[in-house]
Amino acid sequence: MAGISAVEDIRSVLSREIVDAYSPGQFLPNERELAERFGVARNTIRETMIHLEAFGLIEKTRRGARVRQADFDPVFQIFAQHFDSSPDRLEDVLNFRRLTETGAAHFAVRHVDDAVLDRMRLANDRMATAVTVAQAASHDYDFHLGLIEAARNDMALRMYRVMGVTLRFYLEIGKSQHSDTQTAHAQHARIIDALQARDHAALCAALHDHFDHSGLVLAANRSAGTPG
Known part of the structure; x- marks a missing residue:
């Protein structure tokens, strides 16, 4: 994976996992773990997190990316x-x-x-x-x-x-x-x-x-x- 395609692919995978496997308040793996899993640079993971946050699926905290309660209003x-x-x-x-x-x-x-x-x-x-x-x-x-x-x-x-x-x-x-x-x-x-x-x-x-x-x-x- 590389570039924009990589961000879109990872976002698609993580979006499904957040809905299917996570509850509000749980944390995603950290950037390093996700980068190793998908074989990409940490910058790609950071950009993916920005997208997931914009869609209201996660929120950034000092401990990492935390899954949010589903909220479609924004x-x-x-x-x-x-x-x-x-x-x-x-x-x-x-x-x-x-x-x-x-x-x-x-x-x-x-x-x-x-x-x-x-x-x-x-x-x-x-x-x-x-x-x-x-x-x-x-x-x-x-x-x-x-x-x-x-x-x-x-x-x-x-x-x-x-x-x-x-x-x-x-x-x-x-x-x-x-x-x-x-x-x-x-x-x-x-x-x-x-x-x-x-x-x-x-x-x-x-x-x-x-x-x-x-x-x-x-x-x-x-x-x-x-x-x-």
């Missing part, structure tokens, strides 16, 4: 700066939510527990009483994240968290009018009731009504020319 915040906020793209985000959450409904009614329901109720009430649009959108996101958590599908949960920055950005659009927020609060309550009753048909109906309302809010903002 990467996605960079992406969000270049997010296409055109009406068509925002409609895609709404439909992503519709596909993900209605797909999760079947599993959510089977696995939901009281702890998740309590978190969803709290998030819903905080959304309704939030002082700022950003706070309301954040609590709205937490509510819907609870539905994904209830499904107990790790891949779906990771994807929803990865999309968190973009979803909160989108959810702010529906918080500019108090009446829309109150409507969402009532619709959320229906979703919670259906989840608590373990009623799949009622949950799907409540979700469809909620996303239809979100679509109308999005269309109204598009007609009014409200910027993203």
Whole structure:
């Protein structure tokens, strides 16, 4: 291995190992050990560590490179700066939510527990009483994240968290009018009731009504020319 190719190859190997074999707080082998393992200079390992740190996989300490708790927000915040906020793209985000959450409904009614329901109720009430649009959108996101958590599908949960920055950005659009927020609060309550009753048909109906309302809010903002 040599040069840029070496850094990319080593980064790929170590990224997989960090996910598969390490827990947050554990330390990677030191630079000398890694250089010997991969047959490269220590400068190549240092550059690889810079990449791994930029991706949020490790943090540098006096004792060496320590594995971090997975956190996708820093990467996605960079992406969000270049997010296409055109009406068509925002409609895609709404439909992503519709596909993900209605797909999760079947599993959510089977696995939901009281702890998740309590978190969803709290998030819903905080959304309704939030002082700022950003706070309301954040609590709205937490509510819907609870539905994904209830499904107990790790891949779906990771994807929803990865999309968190973009979803909160989108959810702010529906918080500019108090009446829309109150409507969402009532619709959320229906979703919670259906989840608590373990009623799949009622949950799907409540979700469809909620996303239809979100679509109308999005269309109204598009007609009014409200910027993203």
